[in-house]
Amino acid sequence: MTDRRLEYPATLRNRDVILDVLRGVLPASGLVLEIASGSGEHVVHFARAFPGLTFQPSDPEDAALQSIAAWTRDSGLPNIRPPVVLDASSDHWPVTAADAILCINMIHISPWQATTGLIRGAAKLLRIGAPLYLYGPYRRADVVTAPSNEAFDASLKSRNPEWGLRDLEAVAELARAEGFSEPAITEMPANNLSVVFRRM
Secondary structure, three states: OOOOOOOOHHHHHHHHHHHHHHOOOOOOOEEEEEEOOOOOHHHHHHHHHOOOEEEEEEEOOHHHHHHHHHHHHHHOOOOEOOOEEOOOOOOOOOOOOEOEEEEEOOHHHOOHHHHHHHHHHHHHHEOOOOEEEEEEOEEEOOEOOOHHHHHHHHHHHHHOOOOOOEEHHHHHHHHHHOOEOOOEEEEEHHHEEEEEEEEO
16 A cells, blocks of 8 residues: 555545435535545546546645545546645635535534535635535534434544534535525435535
8 A cells, every 4th residue: 555545444434325426515626625635435436436627725734735646546546636725714815716625524524614614715716506525424403413413523623723514504504605595305324414605
C-alpha cells in the first residue's frame, strides 16, 4: 500500500449507500466538486461508478491532499483531477464553476463559518438546478436525536467547542438565503442523513 494513503473505516461503511443516493442526484456529465475530500477514498469510489463525470477533489489539509493524490494515482482513473487546496470558509475558491458539489462529513467537524462559506461558495459555482449534496448527522426540530448522536456531539465539542451536530433547519435557512431549494432528505444508516439542495 502507498504510504501516504489514509484509510477511514467509516468510508467503507457508507460509500455504497451514499452512491445509491447519488445515482438519483448527479448529472450524466460535467464537473463534480468534492469539498473536504479527506482521505480521497470517496472520490475514487464515485469516479469509478460515474465514468461520464469528472471529479475535482479538494481539502485544506496537506495530509489529506497527499492521500487523495495517492488514492487517485493508485486507482488509475482518468476522471479525477489533481486535488486542490480549498478552505470552505474562504471567499476565494480555486474552482469557478461546477455541475454538482458534494460535501461528506464536514459540517459537524468544522466551525460554523465553514458551513456558511460552503453554502455561499456553492451558490456562486452552481448553475440553476444543480445539486449541493451533504451527508452527515444533524439535529432536526421535530425528530428526537438518537442517543448515539448526542454522545457523538458531546465528544466533538470536547475536542473542539466550535464543532458539533448542526441544526438542519439552520443549514436550510442559510441555503434558502443563497437561492437554494428546500432540502430533499434521505434517511441513512447510523442516524445520518443525505441532504440535497438545488440551485434555484
